[in-house]
Each structure stands twice: as structure tokens, then as C-alpha cells.
Amino acid sequence: MPTLLHVSPKIYPDGLPRPRAGFAAMAVLLTITMAVLDGTIMNVALPTIAQDQGVSPAHAIWVVTAYQLAIVVSLLPLAALGEAIGFRKVYLSGIAIFGIASGLCAMAPNIEFLTAARVLQGLGGAALMSINGAVMRHIFPQAKLGRAIGWIAMTVSVSAAAGPTIASGILAVASWHWLFLINVPISVLAIVIGYFTLPFNAPTRTRFDFISALLNVFAFGGLISALGNVGTQSHPALITAQFAIAILAGIALVRRQLSKDRPMLPIDLLRLPVFACSIGSSVCGFCAQMIAFVALPFYFHDVLGYSATVTGLLMTPWPLATAIAAPVAGRLADKYSPIRLTGMGMALFACGLYATTLVSTAGSYGEMIAALALCGVGFGLFQAPNNRLMLTSAPRDRSGGASGMLSTARLTGQSIGAATAAILIGISGSFELHTIMSFAAGAALLSAIICEGRRHALRTGWITRPAGM
Numbered sequence: 001m002p003t004l005l006h007v008s009p010k011i012y013p014d015g016l017p018r019p020r021a022g023f024a025a026m027a028v029l030l031t032i033t034m035a036v037l038d039g040t041i042m043n044v045a046l047p048t049i050a051q052d053q054g055v056s057p058a059h060a061i062w063v064v065t066a067y068q069l070a071i072v073v074s075l076l077p078l079a080a081l082g083e084a085i086g087f088r089k090v091y092l093s094g095i096a097i098f099g100i101a102s103g104l105c106a107m108a109p110n111i112e113f114l115t116a117a118r119v120l121q122g123l124g125g126a127a128l129m130s131i132n133g134a135v136m137r138h139i140f141p142q143a144k145l146g147r148a149i150g151w152i153a154m155t156v157s158v159s160a161a162a163g164p165t166i167a168s169g170i171l172a173v174a175s176w177h178w179l180f181l182i183n184v185p186i187s188v189l190a191i192v193i194g195y196f197t198l199p200f201n202a203p204t205r206t207r208f209d210f211i212s213a214l215l216n217v218f219a220f221g222g223l224i225s226a227l228g229n230v231g232t233q234s235h236p237a238l239i240t241a242q243f244a245i246a247i248l249a250g251i252a253l254v255r256r257q258l259s260k261d262r263p264m265l266p267i268d269l270l271r272l273p274v275f276a277c278s279i280g281s282s283v284c285g286f287c288a289q290m291i292a293f294v295a296l297p298f299y300f301h302d303v304l305g306y307s308a309t310v311t312g313l314l315m316t317p318w319p320l321a322t323a324i325a326a327p328v329a330g331r332l333a334d335k336y337s338p339i340r341l342t343g344m345g346m347a348l349f350a351c352g353l354y355a356t357t358l359v360s361t362a363g364s365y366g367e368m369i370a371a372l373a374l375c376g377v378g379f380g381l382f383q384a385p386n387n388r389l390m391l392t393s394a395p396r397d398r399s400g401g402a403s404g405m406l407s408t409a410r411l412t413g414q415s416i417g418a419a420t421a422a423i424l425i426g427i428s429g430s431f432e433l434h435t436i437m438s439f440a441a442g443a444a445l446l447s448a449i450i451c452e453g454r455r456h457a458l459r460t461g462w463i464t465r466p467a468g469m
Contacts, residue, residue, distance in 0.1 A: 009200050015141035020197050024139045025148065027194035028132055031095055032152060033159045034183050034190075035125040038102075039067065040163030045176045052176065053111040065228070066115045070122025071129060072411050073221045077213040078123075079130040079404025080264040086203040087131050087138065087400065092194055094127025099187025105180040129407045133391050134399035138199040142392065143334055149391070150330020150384040154323045157380070161319035164312060204262060204397065212264045215253040222246030224411070227419040266394075266401035274393040277454040278386050279405060283413040284447035285346060285382060290417025291440040292353060292375065295425065295433070303431050317369050321376025322383070330384035338385030339455045345382030346448035352378055353441040357434040378444075386451075417443070 016024060042064045050060035082090040101121035108114035132152060140148045170178050226242035257263035269275045293315075300311040333341055352374030359367045387406055394402035417440075424436045 007196055011200050011202055012138070015144070016139050016197075016199055021139050023193055024197040024199065025136070025151065027190050027198060028091075028135055028139070029151060029155045030186060030190045030193075031091075031098070031128045032132055032155050034098060034186055035128050036156050036159035037163050037166065038121065038125065038180075038183070039064075039071075040160050041167035041170075041179055042067070045167055045171060045179055048171055048176050049111075049114070053114075055111050059111060062115050063111070063118055067118045067122040067125070068411075069221055069224060070119045071126040072224045072408075072415075073217040074123055074126035075130040075407050075411070076216055076220075076264050076266075076401075076404045077208075078127050079134070079400040080206075080262070081208055082131040082134065083204050083262065083398070083400035084206045084208060087135050087201055088194075088198045090127050090131060091135055091198060092191060094124045095187050095191050095194065096124075097121075097127065098124030099184050099191070100124075102180040102183035102187065106177040106184075130404045131400055133387065133403035133406050135198065135403075137391050137396070137399050137403075138201055145392065146330040146333035146338065146384060146388045147327060148330070149387045150327035150333075153326035153330070153380065153383045153387070157319040157323040157326065157376075161316055161323070201399075202397070206262050209256075209260070209264055212253060212256055212260075215249050215256065216264060218249035219246050219253050220408070220412075222249060224415050227415040230419040230422055262398070262401075264401075266398065266405055269394050269398060269401055269405065272393055273457065274454060275390060275402070275405075277450055278390040278393065279409045281342065281346065281382075281447040281450040281454075282386055282390070282406070282409040283416070284443050284450065285349070285379065285386075286410050286413030287417035287420065288349065288353060288440045288443035288447065289379060290414040291421045291424075291436065291443065292356075294418050294421035295436045295440075296356070296372075298425065299431055299433050303433070314365065314368060315372070317373040318376040318379075321373045322380040323376075325377045325380025326384045329381045330388070333385035333388050337455075338388050339451065339458065341385040342382050342389070343448050343451035343455060345378050345380070345385070346444055346451055348378030349375055349382060350378070350441045350444035350448060352376075353437050353444055357437045382447075382451075 015021060046060050046063065049063060050056065053060070078090060078094075098121055101117050101124055104117040105114055105121060108117055133149065136148045136152065137145060167179060170182070222242045222244075223246040226239050226246060229239050229242065253265055254267065257265045257267050262268075270279070297311050297315060300306045300314055306314070329341055329345065332338075352371050355371035355374060356368065359371060390406050391399065391402050420439060421436065424439060425431065
């Protein structure tokens with residue numbers, strides 16, 4: 001333990017020594033828990049905040065939207081900044097910003113101040129989400145990276161599942177301000193642990209590209225905003241303008257990145273077939289996941305007439321099954337080929353999604369729970385190995401770009417899935433579960449095909465197997 005209290009700038013080529021690695025991983029998982037919880041607990045707290053502040057629900061929703069947009073537009077710039085000045089600096093700064101912003105949210109005198117503080121909190125959260133995979137790659141040796149990524153997937157799943165319950169418990173005994181105040185001591189603890197244990201890496205000292213960062217804001221911000229407005233009452237002209245801004249900014253961003261040795265939008269990594277396939281399968285997988293996450297609660301509550309409590313309980317087996325399967329899949333990915341695991345996982349996920357359409361309206365809870373648990377197992381079997389492939393197929397000095405794209409793929413897929421669900425629900429006169437979940441199963445099947453195509457290409461030598469796989 002005394003050696004942990006000495007900050008050494010030594011760079012370890014293949015993971016930190018024990019027990020430092022364990023404490024560093026603890027700091028990372030603590031911060032991931034905070035960031036994920038703050039993305040989920042607000043959904044429960046929004047009615048209370050709207051009533052307390054005397055604003056409409058549409059106005060209060062910006063408390064959630066501002067946080068999500070700040071994360072989306074900052075992921076790639078902060079990942080690039082991590083490579084330039086060091087992951088440790090960006091990560092510790094992100095924890096500090098998140099903790100300070102949480103305190104400001106708790107003290108917010110009005111909804112406008114709260115929304116602005118949530119933007120700041122989102123920037124802190126983006127610093128954590130953009131490079132947590134890269135930090136884990138420097139904490140653990142490559143031979144154990146799969147289990148480390150499995151822990152991240154487990155932490156995300158458990159935090160997402162526990163978010164509504166934690167929010168309800170806090171609101172039952174205290175005001176909504178305490179939803180943010182609890183982050184302050186956790187942030188302090190994470191900073192203390194992280195300061196003494198987080199790894200150092202060799203920074204590239206590349207000059208930060210502010211123009212690319214601005215183009216990234218318009219490209220991804222416009223895309224996610226447009227997708228979020230699809231299927232709502234937003235004016236078609238607004239949605240068209242947002243898509244147009246996203247496309248034009250995206251084209252300008254890509255053109256600018258082509259001349260860069262270390263591009264903020266990692267085009268150099270997307271030229272690697274294994275990395276590109278991993279990104280594509282991730283986008284499709286998270287798209288399928290979000291279609292189901294959006295549609296099923298409405299089906300349980302509005303069509304079948306289940307209470308909010310029963311609806312929540314029916315959705316719980318999915319993240320719990322993922323939390324159990326992900327660490328196991330991570331360990332398997334360290335011992336066996338992660339590529340085969342990803343295809344198997346997505347195939348099971350597609351089967352689970354389609355199985356929900358076979359449960360009759362008079363069917364037992366057990367049938368639906370079994371189908372959703374199969375979804376969770378399949379997704380957990382896919383996620384950790386696929387993320388491991390993304391990180392290890394990129395050079396070690398490009399871990400930041402790979403980690404940033406990992407998170408960007410997840411959020412992009414989820415946004416596309418939410419928009420797809422909104423369109424499918426909106427265009428049907430009644431709630432057609434079979435149609436909606438068939439779309440979700442189709443997206444999962446497409447992801448499985450990408451995974452199997454990648455495996456076939458590697459087996460036949462059509463593409464090169466990255467080192468360490």
C-alpha cells in the first residue's frame with residue numbers, strides 16, 4: 001500500500017503492477033457508474049423537477065437532452081486531447097469537472113441554470129466515456145483486457161438497471177437536488193484514488209485542432225438532434241435543416257481529417273478492416289437494443305395495461321443478464337477468439353428479440369422474462385469481445401481514437417434505434433409489436449452477419465489479423 005501513495009510517471013508497456021492496477025480500475029469503474037447513473041436517473045426525476053421549477057415537461061426534458069448532446073459532441077475531441085496531452089490528465093480533469101458540475105446542478109436556482117450546469121456535467125462525462133477503454137488498455141496487460149472490458153460492460157448494465165430504483169429511493173426521502181449531491185463525494189474519492197494509481201502514457205504533443213472540433217460539434221450534434229426529433233411533433237423543415245447541417249459539417253470534417261497524421265475523426269483506424277467491422281456491428285447492435293428499450297415499455301404499459309412497477313420488473317432481466325454474461329464473455333475473449341463470440345452473441349440477441357413477438361398477450365410473465373434474458377445474454381456475449389476487438393485492432397498509441405469511436409458508435413446506434421422506434425410507433429395506427437421487434441431483430445441479424453463476415457475474411461486471409469488477437 002505505501003507504494004500506492006507515491007506518484008511515479010513510469011510508463012508500463014503492458015499493464016500496471018498489482019495492487020495498483022486494481023485500484024486504478026476501481027477509479028475508472030466508479031466514474032463510469034456516476035456518468036451512466038446521471039444519464040438514467042433524470043428520466044425518473046424529470047416530473048419532480050418540472051413541478052418544482054414550474055416549467056412544462058417539454059422544457060424540463062432539456063435537462064436530459066443537454067447532458068446527452070454535450071457528451072455526443074465532445075467524445076472524439078476529448079479522445080484526441082487525451083492522446084495529445086495524456087489520458088491521465090484528461091481523465092482526472094473530467095472527474096473534477098463532473099463533480100463541480102454536479103454541485104452546481106444541486107444548487108441551481110432555476111431550470112436555465114440547471115440546464116447549463118448539465119452541459120458542463122456532460123463535458124465531464126464525455127472526458128470519462130471517451131477514453132475509459134484506452135485507460136483500461138494501459139491499466140491491464142493485453143492478455144487480460146477482455147475481462148477488464150467485461151467489467152466495464154457489467155458496470156454500465158448494472159448502473160443503467162439500478163438508475164431508476166436509486167432515483168426513486170432518493171426522491172422518496174429527499175429532494176431532487178440530492179440526485180446530484182451524491183456525485184460530489186464519489187468524485188472526490190475517484191480523484192484521490194485515480195491521482196495515485198491511474199497510468200501515465202506517452203503524449204503525442206499534437207496541436208489540438210479547434211476547427212475540426214467545431215465541425216465535429218455540428219456534424220454529430222446535428223445528426224443526433226435530427227434523429228431525436230424524428231417521429232416527434234418537430235417541424236419537418238427543422239429536421240431537414242439539422243440533417244443538412246450534419247451532412248455538410250461531416251463532409252467538411254472528413255475532408256479536413258484526410259490530411260492529418262492523427263485525425264480527430266479516426267479515419268486512419270476506419271481503414272483497418274477489423275476495426276471498421278467492429279464499429280459497424282456495434283452501431284447495428286446498439287440500434288437493435290434501443291428499438292427494444294424504447295418500444296417494450298410502451299407495449300407493456302399501454303397495450304397490456306401493466307403497472308409501471310411491473311413494467312420495470314419485466315425489463316430488469318435484460319440488463320441483469322448482460323451484467324452476468326459480459327464478464328464471462330470478456331474472460332473467454334482473452335482465452336479464445338473473440339470474433340466467434342461476437343457472431344454467436346448477436347445471433348442469440350436476434351433470437352431473443354424475435355422471441356418477444358411469439359409471446360402471446362395472454363402468455364405468462366415467465367415467457368417474456370426468458371426472451372428478454374436471452375437478449376441480455378446474447379448482448380453481453382457480443383459487447384465485451386467486440387469492444388476488445390475495437391481496442392486491440394488499433395495501435396497502442398491510437399487507443400484514444402479507438403476508445404472515442406467505441407463510445408461514438410454506441411451513442412450513434414442508440415440514436416438511430418430511438419428514431420427508428422419513434423417512426424415505427426408513429427406510422428402505425430396501433431402498436432404493432434411484431435413489426436417493431438422484427439426490425440430490431442433484423443438490425444441484430446445484420447450485426448451478426450457483419451461479425452461472421454469479419455470472421456470468414458480473417459479465416460480465408462482476405463484481411464489481416466491484427467497483432468494480439
